[in-house]
Every structure is written in C-alpha cells, then in structure tokens.
Amino acid sequence: MTKLLGRYIGQCRWTVAAWGLCAGIFGAVCWLYGLPGEAVLYALGLCLLAGCVLLGAGFRRFYARRRERLAAWEGLPLAASLPEADTLEGADFRAMAAALQREYGALMTTRATEQRESQDYYAAWVHQIKTPIAVMEMRLQGEDTPESRALRSELFRVSQYVEMALCYARLEGGTRDLVIRSYDLDNIIRQAVRKYASQFVAKRLGLRYEPVEAQALTDEKWLLFILEQLLDNAVKYTPAGAVTITVEAGPVVRIADTGIGIAPEDIPRIFEKGFTGYNGRLDKKSTGLGLYLSRQAAERLGHRLSAASVPGQGSVFTLDLRTEALDTRE
Numbered sequence: 001m002t003k004l005l006g007r008y009i010g011q012c013r014w015t016v017a018a019w020g021l022c023a024g025i026f027g028a029v030c031w032l033y034g035l036p037g038e039a040v041l042y043a044l045g046l047c048l049l050a051g052c053v054l055l056g057a058g059f060r061r062f063y064a065r066r067r068e069r070l071a072a073w074e075g076l077p078l079a080a081s082l083p084e085a086d087t088l089e090g091a092d093f094r095a096m097a098a099a100l101q102r103e104y105g106a107l108m109t110t111r112a113t114e115q116r117e118s119q120d121y122y123a124a125w126v127h128q129i130k131t132p133i134a135v136m137e138m139r140l141q142g143e144d145t146p147e148s149r150a151l152r153s154e155l156f157r158v159s160q161y162v163e164m165a166l167c168y169a170r171l172e173g174g175t176r177d178l179v180i181r182s183y184d185l186d187n188i189i190r191q192a193v194r195k196y197a198s199q200f201v202a203k204r205l206g207l208r209y210e211p212v213e214a215q216a217l218t219d220e221k222w223l224l225f226i227l228e229q230l231l232d233n234a235v236k237y238t239p240a241g242a243v244t245i246t247v248e249a250g251p252v253v254r255i256a257d258t259g260i261g262i263a264p265e266d267i268p269r270i271f272e273k274g275f276t277g278y279n280g281r282l283d284k285k286s287t288g289l290g291l292y293l294s295r296q297a298a299e300r301l302g303h304r305l306s307a308a309s310v311p312g313q314g315s316v317f318t319l320d321l322r323t324e325a326l327d328t329r330e
Contacts, residue, residue: 122169206242262309
C-alpha cells in the first residue's frame with residue numbers, strides 16, 4: 001500500500017508542485033502586505049489540510065480503479081470489463097484494449113478453425129490409408145514364409161502409427177470423443193492382448209494374464225489405446241522373456257516386462273512429448289509419442305499412469321483406474 005501511495009503521489013507530482021507554488025505565492029503576498037504571521041500560517045494550514053483531503057480522496061479513487069483494472073485483466077472480454085475512462089489518455093488505452101481484443105478473438109477463431117480442419121484431415125487420411133493396409137494384409141494371409149511374417153509385422157506397426165496419428169490429432173485438438181460408463185476391464189484387456197498376439201508370437205515372448213472380474217469407470221476406446229501403447233512398448237523393448245499383466249483392487253492395472261529397462265535419468269521424462277531417451281536412441285524408429293499420448297489420454301480420463309524400472313531387468317507400468325474427476329473439456 002505504501003509503495004502504491006508513493007506511485008500515486010509521483011503521478012500527481014505536478015499537481016502537488018502547483019499547490020506548493022500557489023501556497024508560496026499566497027504566503028509571500030501576505031508577508032509583503034504585513035499581515036500577522038499567525039493568520040498567514042493558519043490560512044496555509046487550512047490549505048494544506050484541504051490539499052491532503054483532496055489527495056486522499058483521489059488516492060481512494062485511484063486505488064479502486066486499479067482494482068477494477070486488475071480484475072478486468074483476469075477475464076475476457078477485456079475491453080468490455082474495463083472501467084469507463086474519465087480522461088483522454090484512459091479512453092485511448094480503452095480503445096487500444098478493444099482493438100487488441102478483436103484481434104485476439106479473430107486469432108482464436110482462426111486457430112479453432114485450423115484445428116478442426118487438421119483433425120478432419122487426419123481422420124480422412126486414416127480412413128483412406130487403412131484400405132491399402134488391409135489389402136496388403138489380405139494378400140499376405142495366404143503366405144507363411146519368414147518374409148511374409150516380417151512384412152505382416154511391419155504392416156502391423158504401420159497400422160499402429162496410423163492410429164497414433166489420429167489419436168494425436170484428437171488429443172491435441174481437445175477431443176470430446178468420450179463415452180464414460182462402467183466397462184468390463186477383462187474384456188478390454190483381452191482386446192489389447194488379441195491385437196498384439198501376433199507380435200508376441202513373432203518375438204517368441206511369453207504372456208501371463210489371469211482373467212479378472214473387475215469394472216472400471218472409463219472410456220473403452222481410449223483405455224484400449226493406452227493398453228495397446230503399453231503393450232507395444234513392452235514388446236518393442238523386450239528381446240526375450242515375458243510380459244505380465246496383473247489387475248489389483250481399485251482397479252489398478254500393471255504391465256511388467258523382462259526387457260532392457262529404462263535408464264534412471266530417463267524415468268522422470270519418458271512421458272514428455274517427443275522424448276525418446278536412451279532406449280529411443282537405440283531404436284531409431286522411436287517417435288517419443290506413444291507414452292506421451294498414453295499419459296495425456298489417462299489424464300483426460302482421470303486415471304494415473306506411472307512407471308518404474310530397473311535397467312537390464314525390465315519395467316513396470318502402472319495404470320491406476322480409480323477415477324476422481326473426469327476431464328471432458330472440449
């Protein structure tokens with residue numbers, strides 16, 4: 001408050017200086033006319049008191065209007081909530097704020113339009129690219145050679161990258177594509193396992209999973225996407241051994257592998273956008289988006305995704321499905 005008062009006085013310095021000059025002239029004239037000093041001092045005291053009262057009233061108005069401006073700064077539209085200007089300078093600033101507000105609104109409209117067009121493009125592209133992928137898969141189904149199996153594995157990865165591109169566009173655009181209700185968790189896990197069954201066979205990895213009777217308040221499609229990304233990560237970085245899926249009370253899903261593990265310094269950053277870490281640099285095809293999208297989707301559903309690892313022994317990803325608050329923002 002003291003600092004603000006000092007700034008106000010500094011702002012009114014010319015007014016204070018003019019008052020001091022007038023008081024000096026008044027005192028000098030009274031002295032030249034030989035008026036009693038006591039009367040002169042009394043008059044000057046009254047002028048000082050009046051000046052302080054006016055200065056205090058002005059500071060009160062200054063303080064109230066500053067609070068109005070700060071409150072207006074917190075919300076939009078800015079120009080509409082600014083206090084009415086009582087000076088030409090204030091009117092100019094209000095006009096500038098209105099112009100900036102119009103420009104901001106136009107930019108936000110343009111950005112929203114571009115996001116919708118980008119999402120529509122990705123959706124159309126995904127649906128179009130799925131056709132040639134499906135045709136190639138059908139042509140390879142009748143063959144059982146090492147080359148055909150390798151090609152099917154690569155086509156599977158292409159299909160996963162296509163789905164990841166669509167999910168990325170939806171999440172970055174603020175998707176409302178959520179159907180929240182209670183789902184059979186075992187059914188969703190089985191869907192993910194069936195999709196990756198060929199990958200487990202191709203790499204000769206074991207899969208341990210015991211059927212469970214558990215319900216989860218979630219969105220089936222997005223939860224399936226998260227589980228698929230975690231399984232993809234486990235298969236990619238597990239050269240030998242097995243992947244274990246367990247479900248604990250809560251429910252809490254854990255996916256553990258016996259792979260190469262994650263470097264301790266990489267653990268805090270593996271869910272960052274585009275971060276590939278040491279393992280990603282070994283695998284030149286890593287995009288650094290799978291775990292990032294999984295964390296984003298989990299947070300949108302109100303779930304918690306975390307990881308723990310011991311290099312050379314494997315990793316454990318924990319998906320806590322105990323939902324506290326669902327994010328359904330557009």
